[in-house]
Amino acid sequence: MDFKKYKLFLPEYAAVDYDKASDIIVANAASNKSYAVSALAVHGLITSMKDKKLGKIINNIDLIVPDGQPIKWALNSLYNLDLKDRVYGPFLTLKVLEKANTLRLKVYLFGSTSKTIGLFKSFIEKNYPDVILSGIHVDRFREATEEEDLEDIKKINESGAHIVLVGRGCPRQEYWVATHKNKVNSAMMAVGAAFDFHAGVLPQAPEWMQKRGLEWFFRLCQEPKRLWKRYLVTNTLFILEFIGHKFFKRTI
Template sequence: MLKHYTKHKLFVPEYANVDYDSASDIIIGHAEERNSFGVSALAVHGLMESITNPKLKDVIGQIDMIVPDGQPVRWALNSFYKLGMTDRVYGPELTLRVLEKANKKNLRVYLFGSTESTLGLLEKFIERRFPNVVISGVHVDRFREATLEEDQADIIKINESGANIVLVGRGCPRQELWVANHKDKVNAAMMAVGAAFDFHAGTLKQAPSWMQKNGLEWLFRLMMEPKRLAKRYFVTNTRFIFEFLKYKIFYKQPYRLK
């Protein structure tokens, strides 16, 4: 029996009040049944994309379970809703929890996105750490949107592979758009997990645990990739603080009533 969970709106998306154990159980439950079920681990960057990116804003509600990936997101949810969340639900860690449970049930996993070299390393990591997980297919990212014909072929290939879980690592918001747009088309639990591919493949270092717990992972990643991430973090984090204060002070709740 699938666990029940509540959702709480933060600006635009609705976050699930879950922890690692309940979130992974819910995902595995849908995966076993091969239900078309969408999951996203949405941190501050993704949250702000859902406000500023019209395409994502229009479809974010189609993702079944959005988990609070970032500590600032958890803090904001606790501040508005008094949920008492003790930890975030970090995409790379959630991926490991799901793979651990999938390993016990011999489930089939499809890898979608990223580069050929990263996928090769990730596949070896999964085979070594979770030997009972079957890699049912691997799809290298085109780094462009698929044509209608290509997309139909991708859907057929994934469904015919018998995949229970599709791990999607295309970066935000491309991975969230893909998951949302493939609901009721791909017969599997689809997880938009972003940097989990690079972290578990060993091509990108993760922040130390103390930085993660204190909401400083962005600073570590900024030091690792300053040119790519400087604008994202300074602009995005500033906008997040502004949105939080705006809703906290003027609306007293994390969204506006229509």
């Protein structure tokens, strides 16, 4: 399926909606193609610009979707696009699971804590009974050794997984899907907070806040000590970058 990509400061975002993105993912998954996906919001975008290691490989990801209203607004403004909505990682996860359920695809869960991944597993079993859960990997919360990584790849491939949902937090999950392309024979989706939200561990912002680009404020209120610096820095840098590109014609 064809789609156009548009560079936003560094990452190249796909101009897709939920249906097209989920169709692309499931089509690649069904044929066990190694395919990397990320739902990249403002924090991930700015991190890719500041973290040279991530910046070098971010565009190895096949499909980067505009997760976050500010991303959508910036793409529409800079490229005169007509994107109707963002492609929010947790909701994209549900769209993919819905289509995977119809096709009885195998899904592997990679990341998060044992509690969260167990609750997420129960959520999938209840709501998508024809999805085959082919494996679970609880995050080590450190990078794997070379031997551990090879064993992880072997387990995923031997499970026959069509889709690997990766919930390791940004930027670890983006780095993982980008560097495991052509190693893991599955569509790999870096979906971050989808694990926590669908497991019921974290509440999601009300829809009216999401549509107005205020989800960051809702999450900040939930976890102020952990997130205040992230949002203060990344949101400010994003605004400055956008102004530079929009009004001072900085090269995109």
